[in-house]
Amino acid sequence: MKRNAAVLLVLAAAFAAIFWAGWHNFQHRRQIAAQQPMQVQLIPATPGDAGSSANPEATDGMADLRGKPAPDFTLTSLDGQKISLADLKGKAVLVNFWATWCAPCKVEMPWFAEFQQKYGAQGFQVLGLAQDNPSRDEMLKVAARVGTNYPLMLADGNVDKAFGGIDYLPESFYIGRDGKIVEETSGLAGKDEVEANIKKALAAGGQ
Amino acid sequence: MIRLRRLALVVALLAVAAHAQIPEPRGARHKSDVVYLSEAVTVQSGQPSDVELYFRVADALHINSHTPSDAAQIPTTLTLAPAAGMKVEDIHYPSGTRYAFSFAPKEKLSVYTGDFVVKARVTAAHAGSYVLTGMLRYQACDNLLCYPPKTLPITVIVNAR
Numbered sequence: 428m429k430r431n432a433a434v435l436l437v438l439a440a441a442f443a444a445i446f447w448a449g450w451h452n453f454q455h456r457r458q459i460a461a462q463q464p465m466q467v468q469l470i471p472a473t474p475g476d477a478g479s480s481a482n483p484e485a486t487d488g489m490a491d492l493r494g495k496p497a498p499d500f501t502l503t504s505l506d507g508q509k510i511s512l513a514d515l516k517g518k519a520v521l522v523n524f525w526a527t528w529c530a531p532c533k534v535e536m537p538w539f540a541e542f543q544q545k546y547g548a549q550g551f552q553v554l555g556l557a558q559d560n561p562s563r564d565e566m567l568k569v570a571a572r573v574g575t576n577y578p579l580m581l582a583d584g585n586v587d588k589a590f591g592g593i594d595y596l597p598e599s600f601y602i603g604r605d606g607k608i609v610e611e612t613s614g615l616a617g618k619d620e621v622e623a624n625i626k627k628a629l630a631a632g633g634q
Numbered sequence: 635m636i637r638l639r640r641l642a643l644v645v646a647l648l649a650v651a652a653h654a655q656i657p658e659p660r661g662a663r664h665k666s667d668v669v670y671l672s673e674a675v676t677v678q679s680g681q682p683s684d685v686e687l688y689f690r691v692a693d694a695l696h697i698n699s700h701t702p703s704d705a706a707q708i709p710t711t712l713t714l715a716p717a718a719g720m721k722v723e724d725i726h727y728p729s730g731t732r733y734a735f736s737f738a739p740k741e742k743l744s745v746y747t748g749d750f751v752v753k754a755r756v757t758a759a760h761a762g763s764y765v766l767t768g769m770l771r772y773q774a775c776d777n778l779l780c781y782p783p784k785t786l787p788i789t790v791i792v793n794a795r
Contacts, residue, residue: 527706528773529780534738558782565706595779614779615737 489598490591492608497522497600498589502556504578505566510554512602518550519628520602524582524593526559527569531615532597536573538618542625543577549629550604553577556586558593601625605632667692667774667781670788671749679758679794682723687712687752687790689770696745697772699730703744707773708783712752714768720792722766724755735777758794766790 497520501511512520523539525532539553555577557566566579587593590600601610601624609631610624669690677683691697698707714722728751730744758764768790773783 526780526782528708528783530704530707530741530743530775531735531737531779534735534741569706595781597779614776615735617737 489611489613492591492600492611495608496606497602497608498586500583500586500589502580502583502586504580505563505570506578508578510578510580512554513606515552516606517604518552519546519604519625519631521551521553521625521628522590522600522602523553523555524558524587524590524596524598525555526557526596527561527565528559529596533569533573535597535615535618535621536569536575538621540574540576542622546625546629551625551629555579556582558582558587558596599624601628603628603631607632667695667784668697668770668772668786670770670786672788672790674791674793676793676795677756677758679761682755682757684726684753684755685790685792687754687788688749689746689752689786690749691747691774694776695774696733696743696747696776697774699744699746700727701730701744703742707743708771710746710770710772712754712768712770712788714754714766714790717764717766719759719762720764720766720794721757721759722754723757726753726755728752754790756792758792761794764792764794766792 497512499511499513501509503509512522521539521542523532523536525536536555539555543551543553555575557579560581561569566581569575570579582593590598595613597615598613599611599616599621600608601612603609609628612620612624616624669692671688671690672686675685677685697710700709700711702709710727712725712727714725716722728746730746733743733745733747734741735743752770754766756766766789768788770786770788771783772786774781
């Protein structure tokens with residue numbers, strides 16, 4: 428009799444745990460749903476830009492900009508050249524956010540240089556946007572150390588917001604020839620994955 | 635009776651599984667990447683004493699040591715403001731452990747993981763209770779990505795006898 432009571436007690440506790448988990452799950456989803464409109468408003472974008480319809484829950488912590496036009500920006504490279512993303516339409520572009528203090532960023536930068544060399548003639552261009560406001564000397568040091576052969580420039584605080592906010596580094600956006608984002612990655616990706624994404628960008632929006 | 639027990643077991647397993655499926659909020663994984671663990675410490679007044687300050691780096695993360703292997707990396711640095719009647723003379727950091735990203739095994743970093751202790755040498759002029767405030771500046775990464783530098787405000791309560 429006592430055993431039966433104990434088993435029933437365990438059953439009741441287990442049912443209570445299931446109910447609690449379900450309720451917690453429901454509340455969590457409701458909270459995310461409630462937050463989404465607010466997060467979209469935080470992304471400054473003009474109508475029609477990628478940010479205006481971003482879905483901040485679509486990929487791992489990144490706004491899902493895939494399939495959307497890449498937000499345009501104009502920045503000055505280390506050698507003083509003004510580079511606008513719009514001017515690169517017709518090319519596949521890799522926009523890579525990095526920082527001088529970011530060790531994984533510097534692991535993949537030589538790969539980008541290698542792929543710039545390999546696919547540049549096919550219309551591929553890498554742009555490296557430094558997020559940590561380093562001095563020109565610091566950027567030159569990194570450029571020399573990792574052997575970049577593509578423009579490095581300072582992100583101006585607006586570009587990262589337009590790309591959905593850069594919460595950690597590295598983050599990369601692969602843009603097709605038509606100016607639409609075809610893939611995005613956060614964190615260090617494998618070299619093969621980087622190359623596959625570049626090929627995807629080169630194949631997308633062909634003219 | 636046996637059936638009832640089996641049913642209880644199945645339901646209990648279901649309960650555990652249901653709990654495990656609760657999704658982690660995005661970005662919350664490393665909300666507190668470093669925490670300060672110390673409580674009040676007691677020192678002898680009138681002589682230099684080492685105060686041990688305990689910190690814990692969240693699982694799967696590392697922060698650069700005070701002497702990173704690459705000058706571009708942000709060192710972990712503790713600053714303590716002196717309090718009236720208490721001098722902070724020196725701060726001693728532990729050595730970092732060697733760490734390499736799997737994609738670049740040859741590039742060794744000097745990092746702190748798990749628990750680490752920073753020692754502050756202080757001298758209290760008189761017996762009494764002192765409150766030191768300070769900041770731990772650090773920059774955290776996991777095995778694939780890095781977070782922007784942060785500062786962790788800390789309060790150290792030092793009781794001098």
